[in-house]
Amino acid sequence: MSNWGVTDAYNQTIQYCFPNNNFSCTKNTKPGAEYIIVYIFISAVSMFTVFLNLLVIISISHFKQLHTPTNALILSLAVADLIVGLILTPVQGIKLIEPCWYFGEIFCSIFPLIFYVVITASLGNLIIISVDRYIAVHDPLRYPTRVNNNRAVLSIVVNWLFSCIYSFIILYDSLFYLEGKHTCIGECQLFIKLGYIITDVFVTLVTPCCVIVSLYLKICFVAKHQAKHLNSVTDKKARSEKKAARTLGVVVIVYLLCWIPYYIAALTLGQDSGDSLVINIMYWIVCMNSCMNPLIYAMFYRWFRISAKYILTLKIFEPSSEYFNLFPEEKL
Template sequence: MKDNSLEIQFCFPNNSLSCFKKVVPEVEYFVLYIFIFLASVFTVFLKLLVIISISHFKKLHTPTNLLILSLAVADLIVGLIVIPFMGIRFIESCWYFGETFCSIFSFIAFMVVSASLGNLVFISVDRYIAVSDPLRYTVRVTTDKAVFCVIINWLCSSVYSVIIFYNTVFYPETQNICYGDCRIDFTFEHVITDLIVTFVAPSSVIMSIYVKIFCVAKYQAKVVNSVTGASRSQRKAAKTLGIVVMVFFMCWIPYYTVILIEGNDTKESVALNVAYWILYMNSCMNPLIYALFYKWFRISAKHILTLKIFKPSSEYLNLSPEDK
C-alpha cells in the first residue's frame, strides 16, 4: 500500500528525474476537468460562430470584420489548444506530452495572445479612421489593406515569439528542472521587455486612439444635429469594439501584476494560475459582447444554428449591417 501511494506522487514513477505529482481529491479532479472541457467547448463554439458568420455572409466581408475574424482565429486557437493542454497541466501538475510539444505549446500560447493585442491595435486604428473621416473611409481602408495588416500582425507576433522563446524552442532540455515539467522560466529582463513590447506600448496606442475617437464622436454629435444612420453605425461600432478592448485589458492587467510582484519565482503560485485563466477566459467573452451589441451577429448565429446557411444564396442574406 505504501508503494502505491509513493508511485502516484510522481509524474513518471519509473523515471528517477520525474517531477512530483500533486494529489487531487477525486471530486475536485472531476469538477476541474468538467470546467476545462466546458470552457474549451464554449470558446470554440462561440468563435466558430464568428468565423463562419464573417466567412459565409458576403455582407460581412468588410475590412473591420476581417480584423475581427483575425481576432476570432487567435481566440479559437486558445480554446482549441491552449485551454485544454493548460488545463491538463494544471490539474495533473505534470506534462505528459513531451519536451518538443511543450516548446511548441508555449510558443503557440504566447504567439496567439500577442496576435490578439496586435489585432486590437489595428481595429482601433480602423475605427478612428471610420469615425474621424467617414467620407473617405472606403478609400483609405480597403479589404486588401486589412489583409496586409492581418498578415503583418501574425508575422510580427511569430517572429517576436521566436525571439522570446529561442532557448525554449531550440534548447528545451535547458528549461525543465525535472521530467514532466513544462514551465517557462523568464528572467526579469525578459518580463520587463515583454511588458513594454506586448502590453504597455500597444495599450498606450489603443487608449490614445480611443480617447481621440471619443473626442471626435462628441464633437460630431454637437456639430451635426441630423446624424446619418451610417455615422451612427460607425460610432456604435467604435463603442462596441472599445468595450472589447477594455475587457481585454481587464483580463491582461492581473497577469502582469502577478508577474511583476512575484518576479522570477520558479514555482507557479495560485495567484499566477488564476491570472493565467483570467487571461485565457477573455477568448470566450468577445462573442458575448458581439451578441449584445451587434445585430448582424445575432441574425447570422440564428441562421447558422438553424442550418439555414445551407440554403441556396444564403451568403447574400441582408444582415442589416447598418443597424449594428
Template sequence: MFDRSIMEENSQEIQYCFPNNSLSCFKEVKHEAEYAILYTFISLLCVFTVFLNLLVIISISHFKKLHTPTNLLILSLAVADLIVGLIVIPLMGITFIESCWYFGETFCSLFLFIAFMVVSASLGNLVFISVDRYIAVSDPLRYTVRVTIDKVVCCIIINWLCSSIYSVIILYNTMFYPDTHNRCYGDCSVYFKFEHVVADLIVTFVAPSSVIMSIYVKIFCVAKHQAKVVNSVAGASRSQRKAAKTLGIVVMVYFMCWIPYYIVTLIDGNESSVEFNVTCWILYMNSCMNPLIYALFYKWFRISAKHIVTLKILKPSSEYFDISF
C-alpha cells in the same frame, strides 16, 4: 505501528508524473471531487470558447455582406481566440489539474510558441481595430478609400508574422535549449529572468496598450465633436460611433483580464501560487467573452448566429442573405 501508517499515507500522497523516470517531476494528488469540478469547468470553457468563436468565424466568412475591413479584423481576433479554446485552454487545463506535462518536450516547445503567438496576435489585432475605428470616425467620407480589404489583409498577415517572430525570439532558449533550465521531466513552463519579464511586459502589453488607449481617447473626442456639429450625416456618424463603442468595450474587457495577470507576475512570480492560477484562468476566459459582447451589441451577429444554428446557411445562395446591421 503509528509511524508505519504515516509513511504509507505519505507514499500515497507523493507521486511522480513518470514513476519509471528518475528525473520525473512530483505530481500533486487531488481529491476526486476536485478533479471532477476542475475537468467540468475546463471542458465547459473549451466548448463555449470554441463554439462562440466558430459562430463569429463562420458568420464573417460565409455572409458576403459581412466582408468588411473591420469584420476581417474581428475575424482574425476570433481565430486567435479559437486557437486558445482548441489548444491552449485544454492543454493548460490538463497540466494544471494533473500538475504534469504528458505530451513530450517537442510538443511543449510548440505549445509555448502557440500560446505566446496568439496572445501577441490578439493584442496586435486590437491595435489595428483601434486604428480602423479612428479612421472610420474621424474621416467617414473617405474611409472606404483609405481602408480597403487588401490593406487590411496585409495588416493581418504582418500582425501574425510579427507575433510568430517575436514568440520565437522570446522563447528561443526555452524552445531550442530546454536542458539549460534544469527542469524535471514532466514540466512545461517558461523560465524568464526578471528583466525578460519586464521586457515582455513592455513589448506585448504596455506599448500596444498605450497606443490603443491614446487612439480611443481621440476616437471619443472626435465622436463627441461630431455629435455637436455634424447633423447632416448623423445616421452614419451614429453607426460608426456605435461600432467604436462596441470595440472599445472589447478592448476594455481585454485589459481587465490581462492587467491582474501582469501585476501578479511582476509582484509574485510564483507560477504555483493561487493568485497566479486565478489570474491565468481569468486571462483565458477573455477568449470566450468577445463573441458575447458581439451578441449583445451587434445585430448582424445575432441574425447570422441564428442562421447558422438553424442550418439555414446550407440553403442555396445563403451567403447573400440580408444580414441587417
C-alpha cells in the same frame, strides 16, 4: 519495488507522474470532486470559446455582406481566439490541477511558442481594429479609399509575422537551451529572463493600452463633437459612431482586467517562479480574454445575431444563402 506511490507523515498519498520511471516527478493527489468540478469548468469555457469564434468565422466567411475590411480584421481575431479555445485554454486549464506534464517534451517546448504567438496576434488584431474604427469615425468620407480589403489582409499578414518573430525572440532560450532546467520527468516549466519579461510588458501591455486608450478617447471626442450637429441624415451615423466608441471602451476594460493581473504576478514573482499556481492562474485569465472578444466584437451587433440564427438553423445550406440580407433595416 514499484514506485507507484508513498505516504507522507500526514497520511497524504504522494504518487509519481510516471510510476515505472525512477526519474519521474512526484505529485500530490487531490479530491476527486475537485478534479471533476475544475475539468467541467475548463471544458465549458473551452467549448464556449470555440463555439462563439466558430460562429464569427463562419458568418464572415459565408455571407457576402460581411466581406468588408473591418470584418476581415474581426475574422483574424476570431481565428486567433479559436486557437486559444482549442489548444491553449484546455492545456492551461489542465495545468491548474495536474502537477505533471503528460504531453511530451516536444510539446512542452512548442506550447509556450503557440501561446505567445496566438496571444500576441490577438492583441495585434485588437490594435488594428481600433485603428480601423478610428479612421471610420474620424474620416468617414475617405475611409473607403484609405481602407480596403487588400490593405486589411496585408495588415493581418504583418501582424501574424510580427507575432511569430517576436515570440521566437522572447522564447529563444526556452526553445533551444533546456538542459538542466527540468529536474525530473513530467515537469514542464517556462523560464524567461527578467529583461524579456520587462520588454514584454511594454510590447504587449503598455504600448497596446496607450494606442487603444488614445484612439478610444479620440473617438469619444469626435462622436461628442458630431452629436452637437445632428440632423435627420447624420443621426443614424452618429449612433453608429457612439456604438463603436462604446465597444472600444468595453475592449479597454476587458483587456486591462485580463492582462494586468498576469504582469503584476510575473514582475513580482520573477522568472524563478517557474510554473507556480499563481502564474498558471494568470495565464488562464489571459486565455479568458479570447472568450470575451467574440462577445464584444460580434454579439454587440445585430448582424451577428441574425447570421448565427441562420447558421444554427442550417439555413446556410440553402441555395444562395450567402446573399441573405443581414441588415434588414437597410431594406427598402
